[in-house]
Amino acid sequence: MVKIIIDPQACKGCNLCVAECPKHVLSPGKTRTSKGYHMPEANEIECVVCRSCERVCPDFAISVIKEG
C-alpha cells in the first residue's frame, strides 16, 4: 500500500514531480492550496516507490509512504 502525501503549505504547483515520475503516477491537479497553487494528483496504485518525486521536489512537499 503506497500513500503519496503532498503538503499544501509547501507545494508550489511546479509539477516537476509530474515530469519526473517514470510511471506517470502524478498528474497536474485542480486542488488549490491557500496560496493559489494547483497541487498535483496521485494515482497511488501505480507507484513503484522510486522516490524520484521526493528527490526533485524543490520544496520538500511530497512524501511517498510505503505501508505494510
Add this chain to the structure above:
Amino acid sequence: MNSLGEKYLRKSSLPTLFCPGCGNGTILNAMVRVADKMGLENFSFVSGIGCSSWIPVFINSDVLHTLHGRAIPVATGLKMAQPNKHVVVFSGDGDCLGIGGNHFIHAARRNIDITVVMINNYIYGMTGGQVAPTTPHHVTTKTTPYGNPESPFDACVLASAAGATFVARQTTAYPAQLQKCIEQAIQHKGFSYIEVITQCPTQAGRNIFGSGDPTFLYNELKRRAVINPNQPIQGNEFHIGIILERDDKEVFKPMTVGEE
C-alpha cells in the same frame, strides 16, 4: 513538509524564496541528502548574493550568507580556522564568475580544500534578468535588449585551467546524479568545483529559453545534457559528469614552523 525537510531545514527561514519550479530547491534537496548521509554537523556553508546563494540559508546549520562575489574568500578564512569541517560554497554564475571571478581563480590555483557548487542559470536572476558572464551570445536580456554582444566562457574549462583538482558539471534535471556528484566533490581533498545547470523559470526561462514553464525547462535541460563524454556536443548541449579529477597536486596548507 516531508521528513527530510522537517529534520534539516531552518523552520524560521521558510518558506523558501524560490519561484515555483526553481532548480535551486532541487539543489537544496540534493545537498540535504548528502548532509544526511555524511552528518550535518560536519558541514559549514558559505554563500554570496543571488537566488542560489539562499540555498544554504534554509539548512539548519552554520551558514555565512556573505557579500556578492565574496563567498570563496570567506570560505577560505573559515576553512583555515576550522580545517576539519567540510566547507561548501553555493554561488551563482554571476556571483562566482562575474564579481567573484578573481577569488574563484585563486582558490582553484591554491587548491583550497573547499567545495564550490556554482549554480548556472545563464542570467542574473535575483535582480530581474540581466546579462551574465554565462549568457549565450546574441541572447536578449534586460541589459542586452538588442542581443548580447558578448560571448560566455566555460566555467569548467576555467576551473581546470586555474588549477582546480575536481571539476564536474551536473544539472538539476538529473537530481540523483547531482546528489552523487556533490558527495564525491566533498569527499575529494582539494578544490572541488561543480557547475550545476539549473532551470530559472522566471528570468532565464522567459528571457532565454522562450518559456517560463518549469516542466518545459526541466525537459529541455534533460535534452541538452549529454552523459557520454565521448559523444560530441551540438548546439546548446552540455556534457555532464566528472570532467577532471586529480590527486597529484598538493592541497593548500598554510605555512607552519616546527612539528604539528
Add this chain to the structure above:
Amino acid sequence: MDSNNVRIIHGNEACVEGAILAGCRLFAGYPITPASEVAEIMANRLPQEKGTFLQMEDELASINALIGASWGGLKAMTATSGPGFSLMQEGIGYAVVSETPCVILDVMRGGPSTGQPTSSAQQDVYQARYGTHGDYEAIVLTPSSAQEALDLTIRAFNLSELFLTPVIVLSDAIIGHTRERVEIPVKVDIVNRQLPLDGVEYVPFDADKTKRWIPYRANFGMGHHIVVDGQLHDGYGNRVGHIPGKSAALVQRLCAKIKDNIDLITDIELRETEDAEVVLVSYGSTSRPALRAMKEARKLGQKVGWVKMKTLFPFPEKELAALSQHVRTFIVPEMNMGKIVNEVARVTKKQTISVPKIGGELHSPDEILKVIQEVL
C-alpha cells in the same frame, strides 16, 4: 604587565607584536606601501605562533577572509593603506552588520587615489568613520608612536571582541616606518567574545540594554546553527529588510552598542588643560609636534593645554565639551585639509582654528607655536 623585552622597532612591526600578544592567529592581507612590512613580519611570526598567514589576491579577499576566520573562532587582522582601505569598505560594513570581530590597520598615506605611496597623511579619518554605506558607528584608534602602535593594536582586538565589531587602527607612514624604543610585554590582559550561557536560549543577534546591547557569541561548530547575514536580520539571523520596524531596530541597536558604551571606549590624554585658555587638540603623528609646541608656549608663560585622542571615534564629545567650559580657543593640527577640526568645532562651539598640512610633511612644533601666538 611585566615588560622585559625592549626593542627598537618601527610601528608596523609593533602592530604585529601587539596583535600576536592579543591573540591574533590569522592575518590575511595584500602588499601595499607603507603597510607591506606588516604582512611580511606576520608571514614570519604567525607560523611561529601556530597561526595562519594568507597573502590573498586582493584587499577584497583579505577583509572577507577575516570574516570567515572570525566566525571560525580566530582573532583575525589585515593591514593596508588608503587604496586598499577603500576596497575593504564593503567588507567592513558586513563585519559591522554581522557583528564580526576583526581588526583593520590602515597605515595612512597621501591621497586621493594612488596619491603619495611613500608619504604620510591623516586624510582617511572620515573614511575610517564613514567609509562604508549605511548608518553605523565605528571604533577608530589613533596611535602616535611605535609603542602606542603596539598598545593600541592590543586594545583594538580587545574592543573588537568585547563589542563584536570591526575596529580600525589608523597609523600612518611616519609611525609605520619610524624605529623607536618599544617595550613588548610578556603577557597582556585579553578580552574574548562571551560564549552563550548553558541552559538559556541563545539569540545570536540580539541583546538588551542590560547586556549593553552586546549579544553572546558562539562560533561555528558549537552546534548553534547560526545563519550570518549582511541583510538586516532579526535576533536569529533571518532577513527583515522588508519590515521597517525590525530593520530600524537592528541598526539602532548596533549604533547604541557603540554610542551608549562610549565610556568603555574613550581613551584620551590631557596635559595642562585645567587653566588653559588655548588647547591643542591632536591625534596620531601630529600630537608629537603639538606637545612640543605646548611646552614651548608654557615656557613663554602662555596658558596652553594639549589633548591627544587615542580613540578618534566614537568622538570624545564629553571630554571636549567639558574643556569648552573654560577654554576659549581650540587649535587642531592635522595632516589633511582640516577634518577633525569640524568635530571639535561642533562639540566645543568655541573658536576653533584648523592647522591643515598636506603634501607629506609633518608639522614642525614652530608651525603650531606660530598659530598659538596669532591666537593669543
